[in-house]
Structure formats: structure tokens, C-alpha cells
Amino acid sequence: MIFDVQKLRVDFPILNQQVHGKPLVYFDNAATTQKPNDVIGSISDYYNTYNSNIHRGVHFLSQKATNAYESVRDTVRKFINAEHRHEIIFTRGTTESINLIATSFGKKFLKPGDEVLISWMEHHSNIVPWQMACEERGALLKVIPVSDKGDIETDSYLKLLNEKTKIVAITHVSNALGTIVPVKEMIATAHSRNIPVLVDGAQAISHQQVDVRDLDADFYCFSGHKMYAPMGIGILYGKEKWLEEMPPYQGGGEMIQDVSFVRTTYNELPFKFEAGTPNVGDAIGLEKAINYILSIGMKEIAKHEHELLTYATEELKRINGIRIIGNSDNKAAVISFIHETIHPYDIGTILDQLGIAIRTGNHCAQPLMDRYGIQGTMRASFALYNTKTEIDILYNSLLRTIKMFS
Amino acid sequence: MSIRDLEEQIVGEFMVFDDWMDKYNHIIEMGKDLPKIEDKFKIDNNLIPGCQSRVWLHAGFEEGKVFFYADSDAVITKGIINLLIRVLSGQTPDEILDSKLEFIDRIGLKEHLSPTRSNGLTSMIKQMKLYALVIKTKNGEN
Ligand SMILES: Cc1ncc(COP(=O)(O)O)c(C=O)c1O
Numbered sequence A: 001m002i003f004d005v006q007k008l009r010v011d012f013p014i015l016n017q018q019v020h021g022k023p024l025v026y027f028d029n030a031a032t033t034q035k036p037n038d039v040i041g042s043i044s045d046y047y048n049t050y051n052s053n054i055h056r057g058v059h060f061l062s063q064k065a066t067n068a069y070e071s072v073r074d075t076v077r078k079f080i081n082a083e084h085r086h087e088i089i090f091t092r093g094t095t096e097s098i099n100l101i102a103t104s105f106g107k108k109f110l111k112p113g114d115e116v117l118i119s120w121m122e123h124h125s126n127i128v129p130w131q132m133a134c135e136e137r138g139a140l141l142k143v144i145p146v147s148d149k150g151d152i153e154t155d156s157y158l159k160l161l162n163e164k165t166k167i168v169a170i171t172h173v174s175n176a177l178g179t180i181v182p183v184k185e186m187i188a189t190a191h192s193r194n195i196p197v198l199v200d201g202a203q204a205i206s207h208q209q210v211d212v213r214d215l216d217a218d219f220y221c222f223s224g225h226k227m228y229a230p231m232g233i234g235i236l237y238g239k240e241k242w243l244e245e246m247p248p249y250q251g252g253g254e255m256i257q258d259v260s261f262v263r264t265t266y267n268e269l270p271f272k273f274e275a276g277t278p279n280v281g282d283a284i285g286l287e288k289a290i291n292y293i294l295s296i297g298m299k300e301i302a303k304h305e306h307e308l309l310t311y312a313t314e315e316l317k318r319i320n321g322i323r324i325i326g327n328s329d330n331k332a333a334v335i336s337f338i339h340e341t342i343h344p345y346d347i348g349t350i351l352d353q354l355g356i357a358i359r360t361g362n363h364c365a366q367p368l369m370d371r372y373g374i375q376g377t378m379r380a381s382f383a384l385y386n387t388k389t390e391i392d393i394l395y396n397s398l399l400r401t402i403k404m405f406s
Numbered sequence B: 001m002s003i004r005d006l007e008e009q010i011v012g013e014f015m016v017f018d019d020w021m022d023k024y025n026h027i028i029e030m031g032k033d034l035p036k037i038e039d040k041f042k043i044d045n046n047l048i049p050g051c052q053s054r055v056w057l058h059a060g061f062e063e064g065k066v067f068f069y070a071d072s073d074a075v076i077t078k079g080i081i082n083l084l085i086r087v088l089s090g091q092t093p094d095e096i097l098d099s100k101l102e103f104i105d106r107i108g109l110k111e112h113l114s115p116t117r118s119n120g121l122t123s124m125i126k127q128m129k130l131y132a133l134v135i136k137t138k139n140g141e142n
Helices: A005-009 A037-050 A060-080 A095-111 A128-137 A154-160 A183-191 A240-245 A281-296 A298-317 A344-353 A366-372 A389-406 B003-017 B019-034 B076-088 B093-098 B120-140
Strands: A086-091 A115-119 A140-144 A165-171 A196-201 A217-224 A234-238 A256-259 A264-266 A321-325 A336-339 A357-361 A377-381 B055-062 B065-072
Touching: A037 A060, A037 A281, A060 A086, A060 A234, A060 A281, A086 A095, A095 A128, A095 A165, A095 A196, A095 A217, A095 A234, A115 A128, A128 A140, A140 A154, A154 A183, A165 A183, A165 B093, A183 A196, A234 A240, A256 B019, A281 A298, A298 A321, A298 A336, A298 A389, A336 A344, A344 A357, A344 B019, A344 B076, A389 B019, B003 B019, B003 B076, B019 B076, B055 B120, B065 B076, B065 B120, B076 B120, B093 B120
Parallel strands: A115 A140, A115 A165, A165 A196, A196 A217
Antiparallel strands: A086 A234, A217 A234, A256 A264, A321 A336, A336 A377, A357 A377, B055 B065
């Protein structure tokens, strides 16, 4: 299939609108992506024609909804090349996936004095749950430093791994710097010491082919809403052997086998980790999003986004006073930048008036901002439907904005 | 001048701008004109939690009136602070507590004062009123 961005844009009705009287340029895709018609339609179709509670019902609609929901699990399994369908756990998103592991893994495997290793470029979602688990278990949180360029400092990583390290939790792509972290190599290193690794895939999943078996990740977490699917649905992939060993996260319906007031036995995987009525409609939307991505081809999408990144980087570098934060040789379509004298909030406010949606602030990565001695950045992040023309608009609007402040 | 009159004055000033660019240019100018505050007031204790742009606020009390001194690291935020100070500084605690500050809405800057906008301005108004209340309570006791 030829990658025709103008044709693809038609699939996303939200893009065709004006804000403040200007055509919308949506560059906040790292926060959340827009949804194609297929996804939007599948949700109303679900509620219009076969909404029903699943797994328990004997009736027609319940069967239909159950089949649809369980088929999403198969689609996700294939999408990330997991070995078993029961290694795919539905959650609300990356944050919940990480909390689940930090809590359940923590309960089972963390003892006083143990260490959890994360990196300096983690999103708060991959910091705070571990802080909480460490506090509860008397364990210590250790942090791998990040270089000026925005890469993980590999030497420090090797030094920080030791016999007390119980788990490494690391992002696949940094949402604030765009750095693609060499997780495969890092996992191999950790595994050579029998240490499991959780990968926060929130920013990677819709931008590159993810193969959890090739990476050999023990846990891989991502959110539907950052990959053209609805908000409120996410995935936790976990290797069977770990998921089997870990205690449940929440208690309730679905996750039990047998309940009495003396003792409850837990259901098998994946249901052990899926307490309560799940988010069926949005899971179905997730399946449509995956199919949409596959119909275009992940390689094509990655190539297009890489072109946008390269072009935007060149253009931004031409602007006096702009400095790009995060200059790794290996970057996803995220570009963070600051201006020498103008505050990100000021620029973001004017760009908004010009119809451009970018993110300003600390990007839920405060320790990382501190690391670079800045309060925050502006961030443009691209998706499959963005165009070079939009980057030209950003470039011209930035020039105009900077002029207003000087 | 009363708060009401000052508000009307500002609304009148903004009426001449029919273009958002001119309006923002004016706010930026006002941001640059905001009187500098002494460094001793730019301390963490005077920092208003606002996430994106930092806002410092200090208040003094003289002859029954409250005077505000503030700063921010974002110019647009400073411009709006300048407007707020123009309206509220030099008024009595009661007048400050009763003020509705509708001019912000009327000149089309409401979005900057939305509680979900993390620029510190909403908390700043709250803090200004809190200062007024504290000053009023303290002086009521005398
Ligand atoms: C790297 C990274 N991790 C985790 C998250 C949290 O994702 P969610 O809010 O969907 O749970 C994000 C979202 O911004 C992210 O960029």
C-alpha cells in the first residue's frame, strides 16, 4: 500500500476543524492520538447492537460480547507476538499496568534492602508506583542516569545492577526526549543476572513494531489511547511464569474460582488479574485500532514519522534561540525544545491561538527536567496523519510568536 | 478608583483591539511593564503552586489598604498579573473579598483563569483574597 497521508487524514474526522479560526495542527500525539472512524464506529456499534456483560451470561448477546472481547486478546497477542493469549491482561492503561506489577510483584518478591532499578527519564507513571512499592516493602529505588544527549548511561546501568536488584523498570521511548532506549540489550544484560525487566511501552507501541518475545521483556505495558484506540483501555503483557507466581492485584468478580468466607481460590490467567466487569467496548475499539495500524503497515508509519522528525528537527534548528532537549541518535517522533528567553507557556499560548496544539510543561517527568536544569519544554509529537506542511506552519508560527516577545 | 471602575477602564482599553494578536501584544507589553519585585520576595514561600509558570506573590498592608507585589517567569502570566494588581492593589480587604473580577472574562482572557490551566493565576487570585481575609481578620481583632 502506498502511504498517502492526505487519504489517511480523512479517516480522522477530528482533524478537519478550525480552532481559533485556524486549521487545527495537532502535535500533541504523545499525550493522546486521535481516533479513526473505524474505531469510533466500532464503539457505537457495540453499544447499539451487542452490549452485554461477558463471560457469565448464557444468552446470545453475552456470548457475542464475550467472543468479541476475547478475540481482542488474540489480536493483541499477535500484534506484540506474545506466546500465549493468557499473557495478555486488559487494564485501564499503562499506569494501571505498571501499578499492577509494582504491587503484585512487590508483594511477592520485594524484601527489605532489595532494589528496584528505573531510569532518570521515566514518566511519573513508572516512578511513583515503584516508590510506593519500595516504601511498603522497605526496598530501595535506584536510578540510572541519563547523558546530556539524552541517552541511558550504559556504564552506570551495569554498575547499578547487583544481587539486590529485583526488577528493572524502563521506558521503551521517552515521552519527554523522544529517545528510543535500547531495551533489548538492557534486558539481555539484566537476564544474564536473572533479573526481570518491565518495559513501559506507552510511547513505543504505535511507532514501531514491538515483539515482546524478540525483546524478551518480562512485562510490557501500553495504553490504547496513544495508539489510535479509545481512552480507558490498556494492556499488560507478562510472561506466564511471572504472572503465575504473582498474587492478584484486585479482588472481585471474574478473578475468582470459588468463594467462601473461609477461603477463596483464584481464577486462572488472565482472569486472575481482571477483577470486575471489564471495559468491553473500548477493548473492541482497541482491536479496530490495531487492525487499522496493520492495514497501513507499522513500517510505513514508522518511516513517515521518521521523515517528519528529521524535517522538524532541521527546521527547528534554523530558528534562533531554540534549543532541542534530547538529541539522541535514536529518536521516535517526539521533539522537545525550549527557547533561550521565552517561557514555554508563553509560546504555547500564542501557538494555540494560531491553531497549533503542542504540549508545554514538564511532561510528567519532573526529575528529568531537573536533570537538564529546566522548568519544562515545548513538545511536538507526531502521528501517522501529520504532514510536512503542518511542520511548516509550526515553523512560521514559531517565528511569528518569538517576534511578539522580543 | 473603585474596583468596578478600574475593571470598566480595562474593558474599555481592550475594546480597541479587534484582533487577538493586538490583544496579546498588549498583554505582553503589560507583562514587561509589571514592576519588578524585590528578590527577597521571590522566595519559595511566596511561590504559588501552578506547575507550568511560577508565580510569586507578596502582600503588604498600609493605612487600611492591601498592596500586592507579584512576579512570574512567563510574560503572558505577568501581563495578567499586572491587570489584577492594577485592579486589586490599594483596595480595602472588604473590597478585594467582594470583587468578582468579571473583566477577565469580558476581555476574553477567561481561559487563562480556568482552574485547569496550570499557570498559577487561579491560585493567585485565591491567594490574594486569602491575604485580604487574613489582614481583615487580624485588624478586626485590634
Ligand atoms: C512514557 C509514558 N509512560 C506512561 C504514561 C502513562 O500512560 P497512561 O496515562 O495512558 O496510563 C505515558 C503517558 O503520557 C507515557 O508517555
